[in-house]
Amino acid sequence: MIEIIQPGMLASVQDLGRHGHRSLGIHPGGALNALALSSANLLVGNPADAAGIEITMGVCEIRFRRDTRIAIGGDDIGALLDGKPLPACWSIPVRAGSTLKLALATPDSPEQPPRHSMRTYLAVAGGVDVPLVLGSRSTDLKAGFGGHQGRALRRGDKLPIGDATQAAAAVHGPAFGMRSPRWSGLALREDENSRQVTLRVLPGPEFDQFTNASKAALWSHAWRVTPNSNRMGYRLEGAELKRKHGRDMLSHGVVPGVIQVPPSGQPIILMGDAQTTGGYPKIGVVIGADMWKLAQAPLNASLRLEACDLQAALAAAQEQQRYLDSIRDTVAALDWSRATLYRK
Amino acid sequence: MQGPQIHPLGDSALLCSLPAPATLAQQQRIWALAALAARWEEVGEVVPGMNNLTLIARRPVADLDILTQRINQAWPKLGGAQSEGRDIEIPVVYGGAGGPDLESVARHTKLSIDDIISRHSAGQYVVYFIGFMPGFAYMGGLAPELATPRHTTPRVSIPAGSVGIGGEQTGIYPMASPGGWQLLGRTSLPLFDPAQDPPTLLRPGDRVRFTVERVEQ
Numbered sequence: 001m002i003e004i005i006q007p008g009m010l011a012s013v014q015d016l017g018r019h020g021h022r023s024l025g026i027h028p029g030g031a032l033n034a035l036a037l038s039s040a041n042l043l044v045g046n047p048a049d050a051a052g053i054e055i056t057m058g059v060c061e062i063r064f065r066r067d068t069r070i071a072i073g074g075d076d077i078g079a080l081l082d083g084k085p086l087p088a089c090w091s092i093p094v095r096a097g098s099t100l101k102l103a104l105a106t107p108d109s110p111e112q113p114p115r116h117s118m119r120t121y122l123a124v125a126g127g128v129d130v131p132l133v134l135g136s137r138s139t140d141l142k143a144g145f146g147g148h149q150g151r152a153l154r155r156g157d158k159l160p161i162g163d164a165t166q167a168a169a170a171v172h173g174p175a176f177g178m179r180s181p182r183w184s185g186l187a188l189r190e191d192e193n194s195r196q197v198t199l200r201v202l203p204g205p206e207f208d209q210f211t212n213a214s215k216a217a218l219w220s221h222a223w224r225v226t227p228n229s230n231r232m233g234y235r236l237e238g239a240e241l242k243r244k245h246g247r248d249m250l251s252h253g254v255v256p257g258v259i260q261v262p263p264s265g266q267p268i269i270l271m272g273d274a275q276t277t278g279g280y281p282k283i284g285v286v287i288g289a290d291m292w293k294l295a296q297a298p299l300n301a302s303l304r305l306e307a308c309d310l311q312a313a314l315a316a317a318q319e320q321q322r323y324l325d326s327i328r329d330t331v332a333a334l335d336w337s338r339a340t341l342y343r344k
Numbered sequence: 345m346q347g348p349q350i351h352p353l354g355d356s357a358l359l360c361s362l363p364a365p366a367t368l369a370q371q372q373r374i375w376a377l378a379a380l381a382a383r384w385e386e387v388g389e390v391v392p393g394m395n396n397l398t399l400i401a402r403r404p405v406a407d408l409d410i411l412t413q414r415i416n417q418a419w420p421k422l423g424g425a426q427s428e429g430r431d432i433e434i435p436v437v438y439g440g441a442g443g444p445d446l447e448s449v450a451r452h453t454k455l456s457i458d459d460i461i462s463r464h465s466a467g468q469y470v471v472y473f474i475g476f477m478p479g480f481a482y483m484g485g486l487a488p489e490l491a492t493p494r495h496t497t498p499r500v501s502i503p504a505g506s507v508g509i510g511g512e513q514t515g516i517y518p519m520a521s522p523g524g525w526q527l528l529g530r531t532s533l534p535l536f537d538p539a540q541d542p543p544t545l546l547r548p549g550d551r552v553r554f555t556v557e558r559v560e561q
Contacts, residue, residue, distance in 0.1 A: 022389050134543060143477060252359055253391030254353075275475060287355050314355065
């Protein structure tokens with residue numbers, strides 16, 4: 001069991017989402033940075049889609065009430081396990097009574113280099129064992145079901161841990177690490193010093209309905225992530241995007257990554273908790289392989305949108321899959337019996 | 345009947361939309377295509393919209409053209425497909441605390457409150473699609489004289505079961521949420537229960553009637 005000592009701004013149980021129910025209005029939700037949760041899960045011997053905890057902007061404290069193995073994915077934002085730094089993508093056994101603390105994500109503070117620091121994922125061997133609801137353990141924060149009692153985690157919450165596949169070995173085996181996606185080549189397109197994130201975008205169905213000036217602005221402007229951004233959508237601020245005509249559209253299905261342009265002309269990129277249907281024109285769609293970067297982009301970060309084609313999108317998805325496969329293969333080849341116990 | 349226009353929606357979805365206007369006959373073809381496409385191996389989910397259908401692939405699709413071809417081949421053969429919709433009666437307590445906007449709808453439509461209730465409960469509505477939130481049904485069939493614009497400032501929280509009018513549509517809020525619709529009454533029928541299978545009372549194609557359980561002052 002794990003106990004939430006301090007949930008921080010927003011922490012919730014998430015897996016890779018609740019799929020198959022969109023025609024009933026149920027959004028997929030799930031970890032916004034699926035790459036981070038998947039890699040952390042694989043590192044502790046879980047299937048990629050086990051449930052973990054998504055922690056937003058840190059200031060979180062979690063105590064482990066039994067021996068287990070953990071890994072964090074996403075940004076470590078100064079994670080301390082019993083006072084010792086714990087980098088992301090590090091798989092480590094923990095003893096009952098150990099405490100994980102995550103600092104505040106402060107991209108501007110002098111102690112912390114500028115970095116992408118919105119979300120951190122905690123995976124535990126065996127996964128967070130809340131009940132499956134409609135095929136998923138994700139918390140639907142809007143509709144109030146799934147996860148732990150259908151809500152964000154609170155101080156004092158106690159979450160059961162499932163049985164780990166390689167329980168004893170996984171818990172007591174050696175600590176080891178992998179290159180995090182930030183350093184693995186998947187993130188080479190980001191310029192960390194300018195805190196600018198580049199997202200690859202496919203033109204949306206209504207791209208050609210926008211004025212030429214707006215189409216050009218989409219690619220040439222820097223877009224600021226406004227503080228109104230959340231698990232439903234990232235609201236951007238920049239140039240005003242205008243359509244050639246103001247014709248109304250009928251509601252249609254939307255997916256995470258869709259860049260819709262409401263009448264204000266300021267685009268919104270839909271995230272996992274967005275409603276399943278919408279009626280705003282779609283100027284573009286962020287490719288699936290870049291959605292994790294957006295999930296990590298801090299508020300006020302500057303985004304660049306870069307046109308790409310389907311072939312590039314598929315190559316990026318395959319590259320990401322190879323990264324996850326490499327973790328899975330490494331963990332499968334581990335000799336868990338070489339036990340070197342982590343001690344406080 | 346003209347076939348759908350097909351647009352890629354990112355690297356793993358396709359949006360198929362039909363030429364305007366939206367009609368029940370077109371929507372029935374959309375449901376038929378949805379039922380067929382849901383059985384295709386590479387399709388993970390189908391999402392009917394108003395006069396359109398979104399197909400969501402299980403993974404990024406190497407060749408969206410192949411899916412496009414299958415849709416175009418299937419479309420002409422879908423004629424006459426009937427929806428599997430059911431007849432559902434929804435008892436409504438009109439007015440009172442659950443229907444705070446009966447008077448504003450009366451002012452806008454220049455109808456009496458009794459007229460509004462009898463016309464709203466006389467209609468037969470068809471669920472075109474579910475969106476916005478779990479179980480929220482977009483229904484066609486509202487008597488045109490009842491159409492009333494949404495509130496300019498949405499309410500912060502509307503109770504679950506609230507029955508209202510938004511423009512030319514009528515619908516029910518399955519759970520507490522913010523919302524701008526004109527509220528006529530409330531039903532105590534549960535519209536969304538994640539423990540049930542299926543979890544929503546209403547599904548695309550269902551035919552809905554509102555019955556007057558009671559009218560409150």
